[in-house]
Amino acid sequence: MSEADTGGGLQQSTCKGSSAFEAQSSRSLRDFIRTESGSAGMLVVAALVALAWANSPWSQSYVDLWHTELSIRFGDGGLSMDLHHWINDGLMVVFFFVIGLEVRKEFAIGELTDRSRVVVPLVAGITGMLVPAMIFLALNPSGEQAAGWGAVIGTDTAFLLGVMALVGPAVSTQLRIFLLTLTVIDDIVAVSVIGIVYADDLSLGALSVAAACLLVLVVLDRAGVWQAGPYVAVVLVLWVATVESGVHASIAGMLSGLLVPALDPRRSDVEEAARTFRAFRQSPMPGVQRAARRSLTRAISVNERLQEALHTPTSHVVVPVFALANAGVDLRDGVLGDAFGSALMWGIVLGLVVGKAVGIFAGAFVSVRLGWGRLPQGVGLGHTLAGGALSGIGFTVSLLIISLAFESSRLQDQARVGVLVAAVLASLAGWLAFRFAARFLGQRDAALPTVLSRPVDPARDHVAGPVDAPLTLVEYLDYECPFCARVSGVGDELRAHFGDRLRYVTRHLPLTVHPHAELAALAAEAAARQGRFWDMHMVLFAHQDQLELEDLAGYAAELDLDVEQFLRDLDDDELARHVAHDVASAEESGVRGTPTFFIGETRHTGPHDARTLIAALEAAAVAR
Known part of the structure; x- marks a missing residue:
């Protein structure tokens, strides 16, 4: 929130309707997109470093690093995992927690408050997971390889937005919003699959503790607790309980994020913050400073404060570190040839590259034609085909599922090669689809109109x-x-x-x-x-x-x-x-x-x- 000063410096703030944007989109959503797009370059660099390291004369040091044991002890108890598991089961929980926060915010005060605008991306998101899974299982119907079907259902939001910034329309705000809504659904399903389908032996005691933590988060929300500390403490306990339960901890991150409240600033809180700030300006004393800081903090929901604190380090540190730990495939000694000759690799490639594009386009086309909903203003079906093609970049979620689905290092290597190949081919397919939409369908920009549709009429205005x-x-x-x-x-x-x-x-x-x-x-x-x-x-x-x-x-x-x-x-x-x-x-x-x-x-x-x-x-x- 901003307020005018004597210099007239009022920042751009707007009231938003159920589908409202500030200019093209809300400020927080633009920040989310910008952060995700920026992290894509770091992801690419981390993946390339991992590949180069894993195929260098020092490849054994790459393997040894991620098998280093790290323990945290509390008296007789504690956690002990190798570095690879700390990243996949620990740091990535923070990644999914941030996604959960964003989903809750969008459903509470953002784009998804208008349920009519959710229908098309919902249908497209579902078909964009079913079709890839069907293609994968058609090529890998049974055996240990069939367990990898989950690797083709996810989309890497950071990579998607980053590549679209390079190959998409000059202005693609509305398409980005459509794809972000779609990936919200994608992420919820993918994390559910990770947490349930790829769970280990379950511990009912630990699951009971995790369920109690979720209940506490609900109570904190209903009680209107606005301090971040209680939520963070409960989430930490929830994470430990989930790790001990045998359910993959990513589901703890997503569920806890969904339960952290997001609210528009209340006018009374904003006015109180302004009053205490003015009091501090008149009397800059420690006690007044604490009161001003408290009221300023209270004016912004705990959801948005946690996003502000975690989103940038998650996108710029956690996800690149994950890529560094998981993208290092040793392609020597016939691994690459073995991968290209396997149904597993081609199931992942075709599932991600073909299945995502066809599934998302078909879901959007059918739901629009049947009148179930409509695409965002400025977005055409050609854009959905191109965006669906880019959604075949499954990098982060796909690599995580591969590490859970296969015990065999040979199958893991084949699957990871498939994910890397799919990322390249999906980027190329997206570029071609955008060029096709622009040249033959006239769908160049995917943005809101910027021209006044009805000229000023002095007789009625x-x-x-x-x-x-x-x-x-x-x-x-x-x-x-x-x-x-x-x-x-x-x-x-x-x-x-x-x-x-x-x-x-x-x-x-x-x-x-x-x-x-x-x-x-x-x-x-x-x-x-x-x-x-x-x-x-x-x-x-x-x-x-x-x-x-x-x-x-x-x-x-x-x-x-x-x-x-x-x-x-x-x-x-x-x-x-x-x-x-x-x-x-x-x-x-x-x-x-x-x-x-x-x-x-x-x-x-x-x-x-x-x-x-x-x-x-x-x-x-x-x-x-």
């Missing part, structure tokens, strides 16, 4: 300033959105700067997360019928916490409106159609949150303080 002014600023707003209230004075500053050169236009976008926003929009339009739109506009922002019907009637009386006529107009279908028209224009223009500004006909994606908007408008004036 509310315009402050000359209707024929050369510069236009359009704002989509929500009267219950606190960020809209904070920038409500920006229009006055801009008009003071530009004078008659600027017209400022408002349009309604009442978000579903704000229960009174639509009624407030109707109130503004009802006041407009009596020539008092801008007066009601300011009153509504000044009383965001009081927007019930009786409150609106009181504001109408304060503005000397005909209250009876005002109340009748609130029920007028014509006003409802006016608001619906604005909402439709927002959807068509790629608007997913409030406030959103357009400079002329182009959506503004930077901060929305007065200084930044003045600079953008001046640039638009020069470009005319």
